[in-house]
Amino acid sequence: MAELLLWEGQAAALTLTALAAGALLRRRERRLVMPLWWVWLLRLLCPLSLPLLTLPNPPAPALSAAGVSPPPAVGGALPLIWLLGAAALLLRSLWRRWRLGRALRFAVREEEGVWCCDALAVPCAVGLFQGRVYIPFRLPEEVRRWAIRHERTHLRRHDPLLLLLTETVCALHWWDPLIWLAAAVLRENMEMACDELTLRFAGGGERRAYFEAMLHFAAPAGPAPCFAATEAERRAAHVVSLRPLSRRAAGGIGAVLILCALPCFITAPPAPVPAGTVRFESETAFARAVCAAAARSDAEALSGMVRYPLTIRREGELVQLEDPKDFLLSYSRIMGAETIADLCAADPEDLFHSWGGVMIGQGGIWFEGSAENGFEIIAINALK
Amino acid sequence: MEQARWEQVSESEYRFLTVLWAHQPIASSALSVLCQERLGWKKSTTYTVIKRLTAKGIVENQGAVVRALVSKEAVDRRERDALVAKQCGGSAPDFLAAFLRGRPLTGEELDRVRRILDELEQDG
Numbered sequence: 001m002a003e004l005l006l007w008e009g010q011a012a013a014l015t016l017t018a019l020a021a022g023a024l025l026r027r028r029e030r031r032l033v034m035p036l037w038w039v040w041l042l043r044l045l046c047p048l049s050l051p052l053l054t055l056p057n058p059p060a061p062a063l064s065a066a067g068v069s070p071p072p073a074v075g076g077a078l079p080l081i082w083l084l085g086a087a088a089l090l091l092r093s094l095w096r097r098w099r100l101g102r103a104l105r106f107a108v109r110e111e112e113g114v115w116c117c118d119a120l121a122v123p124c125a126v127g128l129f130q131g132r133v134y135i136p137f138r139l140p141e142e143v144r145r146w147a148i149r150h151e152r153t154h155l156r157r158h159d160p161l162l163l164l165l166t167e168t169v170c171a172l173h174w175w176d177p178l179i180w181l182a183a184a185v186l187r188e189n190m191e192m193a194c195d196e197l198t199l200r201f202a203g204g205g206e207r208r209a210y211f212e213a214m215l216h217f218a219a220p221a222g223p224a225p226c227f228a229a230t231e232a233e234r235r236a237a238h239v240v241s242l243r244p245l246s247r248r249a250a251g252g253i254g255a256v257l258i259l260c261a262l263p264c265f266i267t268a269p270p271a272p273v274p275a276g277t278v279r280f281e282s283e284t285a286f287a288r289a290v291c292a293a294a295a296r297s298d299a300e301a302l303s304g305m306v307r308y309p310l311t312i313r314r315e316g317e318l319v320q321l322e323d324p325k326d327f328l329l330s331y332s333r334i335m336g337a338e339t340i341a342d343l344c345a346a347d348p349e350d351l352f353h354s355w356g357g358v359m360i361g362q363g364g365i366w367f368e369g370s371a372e373n374g375f376e377i378i379a380i381n382a383l384k
Numbered sequence: 385m386e387q388a389r390w391e392q393v394s395e396s397e398y399r400f401l402t403v404l405w406a407h408q409p410i411a412s413s414a415l416s417v418l419c420q421e422r423l424g425w426k427k428s429t430t431y432t433v434i435k436r437l438t439a440k441g442i443v444e445n446q447g448a449v450v451r452a453l454v455s456k457e458a459v460d461r462r463e464r465d466a467l468v469a470k471q472c473g474g475s476a477p478d479f480l481a482a483f484l485r486g487r488p489l490t491g492e493e494l495d496r497v498r499r500i501l502d503e504l505e506q507d508g
Contacts, residue, residue: 096479106396106433109424118394125481137395147483154481163479187478187485194481211501218489218497230493232484236500 031193089171123147131155146213286375287348303327307376339364
């Protein structure tokens with residue numbers, strides 16, 4: 001859970017950096033922000049981090065201090081809900097693309113890489129690697145020229161791939177509204193970057209022609225008052241107010257942005273493994289060891305398997321155990337007959353998992369951890 | 385009766401007919417090869433279009449030989465009389481790299497964009 005939040009937090013930090021960069025580069029070239037967006041996508045698609053730097057260990061979590069049973073089965077439903085949402089969105093994504101493919105079947109090739117299609121109202125660039133430009137039939141010559149140039153720029157910049165990755169990220173992180181917001185900003189940045197590049201060597205008159213061509217596809221709708229600037233306005237305003245940067249300045253800014261993004265690859269620290277801990281290769285192995293130790297009343301062994309401080313509730317009172325010595329002193333009070341019986345009867349292969357940890361048997365003992373970092377008992381409950 | 389058919393012929397189908405008129409009557413397999421060269425169509429696409437146009441009564445496919453049932457002149461005449469091309473515009477979905485996404489603009493919004501563009505011309 002902590003790793004998940006860290007992951008989302010890093011993405012949020014990257015998003016804010018990208019938004020800030022966009023704001024700072026208001027009158028400058030937005031395409032400089034695009035590498036940052038690629039980093040954002042990479043970060044969100046890849047749950048692992050590069051161990052560039054690990055954070056110092058946080059203090060022992062308060063979870064084990066509660067002494068009451070870890071959260072009930074609802075916690076176990078969350079991963080399933082996520083999976084359903086992600087699967088639904090990914091399927092929708094695939095379906096839309098398939099439907100587009102069907103519509104584009106009857107497109108006719110006009111020239112190398114340019115196809116005309118009845119089904120499209122607006123020119124599009126389609127295809128991840130060997131892309132094609134699709135335009136409607138019968139476009140006026142000027143419009144056609146600019147549309148093709150714009151779409152070809154999209155293809156050169158691998159924008160269809162960018163969009164596919166963005167959709168995937170949104171599907172995987174569907175529950176995080178910041179991601180959707182960021183995706184919208186990403187798309188607008190992408191379009192502005194494309195405008196900038198297409199118009200790089202164009203004079204004022206040509207720029208006007210470009211936008212007139214674009215407006216050809218903004219057919220007038222009915223009277224619908226809207227006070228927000230439309231996409232066309234924003235893009236036109238951006239190009240109008242653009243003051244190009246020198247190459248060196250652009251390179252410098254790009255480098256700074258990437259550097260700002262690096263902290264987002266920091267890993268969460270591994271849980272500390274106390275010296276002398278026996279390593280177990282799996283949860284089952286650990287559970288088996290716990291049950292075996294309980295069965296032969298091996299208090300010493302059990303005391304070494306616990307995460308301290310351990311707060312337990314026994315007969316209505318809270319007891320705090322600071323270290324193995326406390327555990328040994330209170331052993332008979334902690335491990336009641338029912339708890340031990342439950343552990344003996346428990347099947348180490350059949351462990352219940354929830355957000356709180358892993359449960360052995362009917363809930364007398366909960367533990368957490370991993371084979372790499374070691375396992376620890378985090379709660380012991382008296383069973384009636 | 386001929387009139388009714390034209391409304392249903394899309395531009396892609398018209399291009400297909402252009403190929404057909406130049407070479408008819410022609411075996412469907414040879415036709416699909418031609419469509420591959422001229423239009424960039426896969427074989428399956430050509431066969432689908434032949435089937436569609438046969439159903440509409442515009443084309444005939446007897447014993448794998450294809451023939452058009454209407455003449456080029458009739459269609460050209462109709463094209464000239466046709467109404468203005470269907471509206472270009474409407475939104476492109478957000479998963480595509482399109483020239484312009486977003487909803488169609490109102491007259492007022494178009495004016496606003498044009499005013500911004502006027503500045504462009506002044507810059508030269």
